[in-house]
Amino acid sequence: xxxxxxxxxxxxxxRTIAIETGKLAAQAGGAVTVHLNDTVVFAAxxxxxxxxGIDFFPLTVDYEERMYAGGKIPGSxxxxxxxxxTDAILTARLTDRPLRPLFPYGMxxxxxxxxxxxxxDAE
Numbered sequence: 135x136x137x138x139x140x141x142x143x144x145x146x147x148x149r150t151i152a153i154e155t156g157k158l159a160a161q162a163g164g165a166v167t168v169h170l171n172d173t174v175v176f177a178a179x180x181x182x183x184x185x186x187g188i189d190f191f192p193l194t195v196d197y198e199e200r201m202y203a204g205g206k207i208p209g210s211x212x213x214x215x216x217x218x219x220t221d222a223i224l225t226a227r228l229t230d231r232p233l234r235p236l237f238p239y240g241m242x243x244x245x246x247x248x249x250x251x252x253x254x255d256a257e
Contacts, residue, residue: 172255182244192244193234197226199251225249 139156152169158176159165165178185192199222218226229247237245 167252170255172253174252175249176252177247177249179245179247182246184242185244186242188242191234191237191241193230193237194244194246195226195230195233195249196247197222197229197249197251199254 137156137160139154141152141154143150143152145151149170154167154169155165158167159178162178163180165176168175168177197218199219226249229249233247
């Protein structure tokens with residue numbers, strides 16, 4: 135069963151932000167594609183079962199800046215994306231910090247949020 139595709143748009147200043155869900159990552163708990171001009175970011179979230187024996191909330195946020203998003207295709211030696219850049223690590227942390235308090239206190243389910251930049255506007 136394919137989920138229903140929904141698209142929401144809003145204006146922020148002179149720019150239009152479009153959020154689309156239900157098109158990609160149907161097996162994830164939730165997935166969105168966010169468009170701002172020519173910049174497109176994809177995010178998916180999923181939650182696992184309760185983990186026993188831990189006393190913290192296992193939230194993992196990953197952000198990857200794909201080289202093709204900036205119009206760069208790596209040569210034969212650098213085909214793999216490699217480790218995340220400092221900017222990618224900081225973006226993941228900037229996403230983690232405001233999301234963490236939104237989850238209920240005492241939650242021990244493993245939650246993973248993965249974000250990719252699919253295309254990047256030069257502006």
